[in-house]
Amino acid sequence: MNEELTIKGGIAKEAAAALSLLSSEEKNHALLQMSDALEQGVHRIMDANREDMRSGREKGLSDALMDRLMLTEERIFAMAEGLKKLINLEDPVGKVEEMWIGAQGIEIGKMRVPMGVVGMIYEARPNVTVDAAGLCLKTGNAVILRGGSDAIHSNRILTELIASAAERAGCPKGSIQSIEQPGREIVNEFMQMTEYLDVIIPRGGAGLIQTVVKNATVPVIETGIGNCHIYVDEMADLDKAHQIVMNAKTQRPGVCNALETLLVHRSMADQLFPELLRDLMEKGVEIRGDERTKNLFPSTVKATEDDYKTEFLDLILAVKVVEDINEALTHIRQYGTGHSEAIITEHYGNARKFLRSIDAAAVYVNASTRFTDGEQFGYGAEIGISTQKLHARGPMGLKELTSIKYVVYGDGQARK
Numbered sequence: 001m002n003e004e005l006t007i008k009g010g011i012a013k014e015a016a017a018a019l020s021l022l023s024s025e026e027k028n029h030a031l032l033q034m035s036d037a038l039e040q041g042v043h044r045i046m047d048a049n050r051e052d053m054r055s056g057r058e059k060g061l062s063d064a065l066m067d068r069l070m071l072t073e074e075r076i077f078a079m080a081e082g083l084k085k086l087i088n089l090e091d092p093v094g095k096v097e098e099m100w101i102g103a104q105g106i107e108i109g110k111m112r113v114p115m116g117v118v119g120m121i122y123e124a125r126p127n128v129t130v131d132a133a134g135l136c137l138k139t140g141n142a143v144i145l146r147g148g149s150d151a152i153h154s155n156r157i158l159t160e161l162i163a164s165a166a167e168r169a170g171c172p173k174g175s176i177q178s179i180e181q182p183g184r185e186i187v188n189e190f191m192q193m194t195e196y197l198d199v200i201i202p203r204g205g206a207g208l209i210q211t212v213v214k215n216a217t218v219p220v221i222e223t224g225i226g227n228c229h230i231y232v233d234e235m236a237d238l239d240k241a242h243q244i245v246m247n248a249k250t251q252r253p254g255v256c257n258a259l260e261t262l263l264v265h266r267s268m269a270d271q272l273f274p275e276l277l278r279d280l281m282e283k284g285v286e287i288r289g290d291e292r293t294k295n296l297f298p299s300t301v302k303a304t305e306d307d308y309k310t311e312f313l314d315l316i317l318a319v320k321v322v323e324d325i326n327e328a329l330t331h332i333r334q335y336g337t338g339h340s341e342a343i344i345t346e347h348y349g350n351a352r353k354f355l356r357s358i359d360a361a362a363v364y365v366n367a368s369t370r371f372t373d374g375e376q377f378g379y380g381a382e383i384g385i386s387t388q389k390l391h392a393r394g395p396m397g398l399k400e401l402t403s404i405k406y407v408v409y410g411d412g413q414a415r416k
Contacts, residue, residue, distance in 0.1 A: 001189055001193070004179065005179070005189055008177050009117070009144070011177065012143075012174050012175075013117055014174065015142040015171075015172040015173065015174035015175045016117050016142040018172040019141065019142055019171065019172060020093070020140045021140075022171070024093075026170055027091065027138055027171075028138075029170070030166045030170065030171050031083045031084070031138065032087060032169075033165040033168060033169040034130075034133070034134065034137075034169075035081070035083040037161040037165035038076060038080040038083070038130065038162065042073055042076050042077070045154065046071060046076070048157040049069075049071040049126065049154045052069055052150060052152065052153045053069060056069055056150055062254075062314060063254075063314070065150070065313075067252065068124050068125050068255070069125075069150055071126055071154060075127065082130065082375065082381045083130065083134045086135065086381060086398075089138070089397075090398075091138065092112040092139065092398050093113065093140045093402060094112065095112045096110065097110045097111075102408075103415070104415075105410075106410045107408065107409040107410075108408050109406070109407045109409075110405075111405055113140075113402060114139055114401070114402060114403075115139075115198045115401060116141060116198035117142045117144065117198050118132070118141045118144070118200075118401065119190060119191075119197040119199070119200040120132045120145045120200075120201050120203065121187065121201070121202045121208065121212055122145075122147055122204050123150065123151075123205065124150040124151045126147070126151045126154035129154075131383060132145060133159075133163075133166075133176045134162075135381055135401055136401060139402050143175070144177050144179060145159060145176070145179070146179045152180065156178070156180060159177075163176040188215060191215055191216035191218060192216065192217040192218065198218075199218065200220050201220070201383060202223060203383075205225065205311075209222060209225065221384070221386055221390075221392055221396070222387065223385055223386055224256075224387025226255075226256035226257055226258070226260070226340060227261065227310065227335060227337045228248070228261075228336075228340045229260070229263055229331070229335075229341050230245055230259055230341075230343075230344065230369065231328040231332070231343045232245075232263070232268055233268075233343055233345035233350050234265040234268060237366075238268070240344055240366055241272060242272070242275065242276050242279070244344060245280075246276070246279060247368045248368040248369050249262075249315075249317055250284075251370055252370070253285075253312070253313065253314055253315050254313045255313070256311070256313075257339065257370050257371070257372040258313070258369070258370065259368075260310065261317070262317060262319045262320075263322050263328045263331060265323075265328075266292070266321050266322065269296055269321045273293065273296045273297045274296070274297065277300070278297075281299060284315045285316065285317050286301060286315060287299065288302070288316060288317065289301070289302075289303050289319035290302075290319070290320045293319045300319070303318050303319070308320070308331070311337070325354065329353075329354070329357050333359070337387060338359060338361060338387040339360060339361055339369075340360060340361065340362040340369040340372040341358045341363050342363070342365070342366075342367065342368070344366055351365045351366075362395075373385075377394075379395055382396055382397060383401060384396050386400070
């Protein structure tokens, strides 16, 4: 194994053992120091980020990727504020969730415990560096970060600032580390560090996630891609539909909870399309639709089968006119990725049918899919949005970064 990985893995393992014993007060103190370090280092962070942005422009990164990569002063202070919000959240570690009497009067409980060492692999998202580190520290986990090369300068300074602050606050050395050595070979080795990593979490596009899922020998929590849909029902409020679709598609198109496919009931299309699709195009959105959409809105580009399968992460929207809610449900089952799906309707029965029929991490009635986010759900930051059905699904906050152990109290009992 690569020497850097071996050294960092060993340090992280030792750090995790010590972190698991820290009190909530000690961890909260470290989070406050990390937040202060970001605020005080804002100009250093922005200088590093400008270097990444310059490199990104030279590489021809898309506008959506550049938006994810960019750190403004406002975004840096928002990351710092996210760490402070974690301080006010209940620490799950050590909490006994259930207690019952077992055989011969033994008392059995389920206690929340850290996972140990968490590995993170992510792309051009420097905010993940801070979110992951903060969540892991609050839950007593050590973390080893592997960010994408597009954000290398930003990730380096962010890790330096928060890791140093945590150590000054009394956290063990190696609680927060990053791997900067380039190349796919080291990433492949990282995914197979079963001696040191307890779980690995990929966060990025479909290619990255599938690479980790297929090649990792460390247990993976899969954060899914977001081919998100909104269905405008025949009983929809058109003003609500217009506002929600505009927000879900244009507020921040390069994120996984952005709208990618709009489905509209045939009876609503001629009322909704002229104004909505015009307003979307004025925001720079390319409309790719079926024949009925094109007939109603001639500026539409003819959609292909692949368009309905694609997470664009860009100002592109696939549109389809459907006969009824059943066709919408069938379309989402075929093309959805289990992330976030929404219905716009004033019909209680159709809303209930959509909620019960759609198999996704988050299902909405009359609200934007952009709310699928740890902060919006009240978790402070998030480490990712899981589309699995194991212990974590949807935005992953503090509880999802813990496991359980059984604690058993006896008074001399011996099994008969």
